Amino acid sequence: MTQPASLYADQPTRQDAPQDARLRARTLSVAYAQASILSDLTLDIPDGEITVIVGPNACGKSTLLRSLARLQRLSGGQVLLDGKSIHHQRSRGVAQRLAILPQSPTAPEGLTVHDLVSRGRTPHQSALQQWSRQDARAVEQALERTGMAPLAQRSLEALSGGQRQRAWIAMALAQETDILLLDEPTTYLDLPHQIELLTLVQSLNQDSGQTVAMVLHDINLAARFASHMIALRSGEVFAKGRPEQVVTRENMAEVFGLKCQIISDPVHATPHVIPE
Amino acid sequence: MTHWTLRLPFVSLRLSARGSAIALALALMIAAGALLALRLGSYPLAPGTWGAILGGAGSDIEQMILLDHRLPRILTALGAGACFGLSGAMFQTMLRNPLASPDVIGFNAGASCGALVAIIAAGSAATGGTILLGALLGAFCTAVLVTGLAWRNGLQAERLVLIGLGVGFALAALSDLLLSRTDARTAADMTKWLIGTLNARDWQDVTLVWAGLALLSPMLVWLHFPLARLGLPEDLAGGLGLRLSQLRLTITALGIVLATLAVCSAGPLPFVAFAAGPIARALLRNGQPALLGAAAIGALLVLAADTAARMIVTLHLPAGVFTALIGGPVMIWLLVTQLRKGKL
Numbered sequence: 001m002t003q004p005a006s007l008y009a010d011q012p013t014r015q016d017a018p019q020d021a022r023l024r025a026r027t028l029s030v031a032y033a034q035a036s037i038l039s040d041l042t043l044d045i046p047d048g049e050i051t052v053i054v055g056p057n058a059c060g061k062s063t064l065l066r067s068l069a070r071l072q073r074l075s076g077g078q079v080l081l082d083g084k085s086i087h088h089q090r091s092r093g094v095a096q097r098l099a100i101l102p103q104s105p106t107a108p109e110g111l112t113v114h115d116l117v118s119r120g121r122t123p124h125q126s127a128l129q130q131w132s133r134q135d136a137r138a139v140e141q142a143l144e145r146t147g148m149a150p151l152a153q154r155s156l157e158a159l160s161g162g163q164r165q166r167a168w169i170a171m172a173l174a175q176e177t178d179i180l181l182l183d184e185p186t187t188y189l190d191l192p193h194q195i196e197l198l199t200l201v202q203s204l205n206q207d208s209g210q211t212v213a214m215v216l217h218d219i220n221l222a223a224r225f226a227s228h229m230i231a232l233r234s235g236e237v238f239a240k241g242r243p244e245q246v247v248t249r250e251n252m253a254e255v256f257g258l259k260c261q262i263i264s265d266p267v268h269a270t271p272h273v274i275p276e
Numbered sequence: 277m278t279h280w281t282l283r284l285p286f287v288s289l290r291l292s293a294r295g296s297a298i299a300l301a302l303a304l305m306i307a308a309g310a311l312l313a314l315r316l317g318s319y320p321l322a323p324g325t326w327g328a329i330l331g332g333a334g335s336d337i338e339q340m341i342l343l344d345h346r347l348p349r350i351l352t353a354l355g356a357g358a359c360f361g362l363s364g365a366m367f368q369t370m371l372r373n374p375l376a377s378p379d380v381i382g383f384n385a386g387a388s389c390g391a392l393v394a395i396i397a398a399g400s401a402a403t404g405g406t407i408l409l410g411a412l413l414g415a416f417c418t419a420v421l422v423t424g425l426a427w428r429n430g431l432q433a434e435r436l437v438l439i440g441l442g443v444g445f446a447l448a449a450l451s452d453l454l455l456s457r458t459d460a461r462t463a464a465d466m467t468k469w470l471i472g473t474l475n476a477r478d479w480q481d482v483t484l485v486w487a488g489l490a491l492l493s494p495m496l497v498w499l500h501f502p503l504a505r506l507g508l509p510e511d512l513a514g515g516l517g518l519r520l521s522q523l524r525l526t527i528t529a530l531g532i533v534l535a536t537l538a539v540c541s542a543g544p545l546p547f548v549a550f551a552a553g554p555i556a557r558a559l560l561r562n563g564q565p566a567l568l569g570a571a572a573i574g575a576l577l578v579l580a581a582d583t584a585a586r587m588i589v590t591l592h593l594p595a596g597v598f599t600a601l602i603g604g605p606v607m608i609w610l611l612v613t614q615l616r617k618g619k620l
């Protein structure tokens with residue numbers, strides 16, 4: 001669980017061997033009022049890796065992430081966490097092992113960064129034990145890691161979009177879970193801040209072996225930071241595997257309807273999409 | 277912002293210095309307000325004699341004025357205000373909408389309508405118990421009706437507010453109708469159930485509201501922890517391991533009981549439940565549900581309204597008129613700020 005993820009194409013061995021996965025979806029289906037959103041999805045979120053889910057708008061990426069975090073009512077199949085159906089486990093127990101950051105969340109007015117990050121400790125707290133030493137330490141660490149410590153006493157409204165995003169990530173970090181699900185963590189960020197945030201996620205994964213699954217829209221960034229990719233198309237898994245297996249000319253055409261050339265990124269040796 | 281950390285073997289807490297200072301200030305204001313209200317009245321009673329009167333000395337008339345009139349009235353005002361404030365803050369926090377308080381979404385109207393029905397049905401046999409039961413039934417039926425009508429793939433606060441407003445108006449009309457069907461004497465007594473007044477409160481009212489508060493306070497302490505997290509978006513709160521449906525049911529039930537206790541002891545005073553939470557949150561400015569603050573502000577609002585009503589004796593205005601005078605501007609302020617943010 002603690003070995004660093006294989007990030008680049010020159011470390012293919014782990015990917016090809018059968019993978020351990022504490023979080024799995026088995027014939028997962030979701031429907032809203034007859035309309036099928038996800039149908040028969042079977043996939044694993046490999047332990048200790050960074051999985052990136054890509055796909056066009058409205059193909060069901062957020063729904064998949066929500067289902068994996070037992071926030072979504074399923075119409076069929078199941079999600080397994082540590083071998084047991086996630087919907088049959090105690091919410092608190094699940095939240096101690098798995099954290100989710102939804103797409104563009106909003107905070108109550110006036111909440112400070114420190115208070116927001118403290119909320120991440122909820123599954124480790126109770127009405128009586130609201131602020132243990134462990135809580136204080138975890139919040140401190142999360143603020144440090146995300147560089148938010150100097151802004152801890154600011155209220156969330158008084159932050160830039162990028163800083164706010166890092167505050168939310170800090171909250172998920174303070175939860176101290178083995179698995180971290182992030183829905184479009186880079187929205188509202190400019191390119192340097194996107195890279196900064198993804199590098200932070202990468203270092204979390206490498207330093208503490210945290211399993212990460214996230215939704216990203218930028219295929220090139222996805223290919224660069226992922227060790228495992230899942231491409232969704234209208235509620236089905238169209239392709240999964242290493243970035244160079246998923247980011248191919250044919251897949252881009254099929255999944256996104258995008259005509260493109262794929263070159264190898266000269267710096268990171270990951271696949272790079274050049275739209276035609 | 278300074279914080280204090282409290283750590284005992286089984287309890288740990290983090291308190292903000294600002295919050296504690298505001299709590300202290302509010303407590304002092306309540307004490308001062310209660311003492312002022314106790315002095316107020318046409319029969320002069322010097323504060324120096326209160327101790328003696330409470331101890332059993334003093335003339336019969338002094339005993340009656342202090343112990344049977346002023347004290348129960350003030351204690352009822354404080355208790356009812358606290359219940360209103362708590363109930364309002366709970367609903368507003370849970371539904372993440374400052375307009376969603378029990379007086380706006382029709383629950384108070386339901387309680388007073390239920391109380392009226394109980395009084396009329398029981399006739400001369402009506403006791404405090406029957407009225408409380410009628411009010412509780414009225415409030416719970418209203419809650420079921422309003423949430424049922426507002427339900428569409430889950431509960432949206434905006435729909436709930438608008439439907440609750442409509443149901444509230446319908447229930448107020450029903451109460452008026454019921455009133456017009458009763459004889460003049462009962463009707464005069466019943467104005468309490470329509471506007472809210474603290475005229476002629478006795479120790480029964482005091483016991484009802486304070487015993488209720490005392491019984492419910494352990495649950496309030498317990499609920500404060502999840503409530504502080506329900507202000508987060510639903511997915512996040514769920515992701516943090518809160519059991520949302522179960523919590524919402526508990527909070528709704530508790531909020532209805534609190535609102536009913538207040539309505540039973542002081543009538544459906546308008547705008548107290550609505551205004552207490554936003555005022556407390558504006559004072560604290562920390563993104564917390566501010567339950568304690570809302571209780572204190574609610575108590576102060578009702579005490580102030582009732583004291584004003586007592587001061588302007590010639591007009592015989594019920595306290596509800598004054599809470600509306602205070603709460604109306606708060607509502608306009610909230611509507612304007614909500615609309616500016618593009619959500620109702």
Ligand SMILES: Nc1ncnc2c1ncn2[C@@H]1O[C@H](COP(=O)(O)OP(=O)(O)OP(=O)(O)O)[C@@H](O)[C@H]1O
Binds near residue numbers: 056057063
């Ligand atoms: N509460 C809901 N009720 C009905 N339909 C919904 C609901 N939530 C999502 N959907 C539908 O489910 C489909 C998938 O939505 P989802 O949010 O999972 O897409 P997505 O891949 O995350 O899109 P995006 O890239 O825009 O974030 C969409 O067609 C959406 O309209």
Ligand SMILES: [Mg+2]
Binds near residue numbers: 061062063103183
């Ligand atoms: Mg999405």
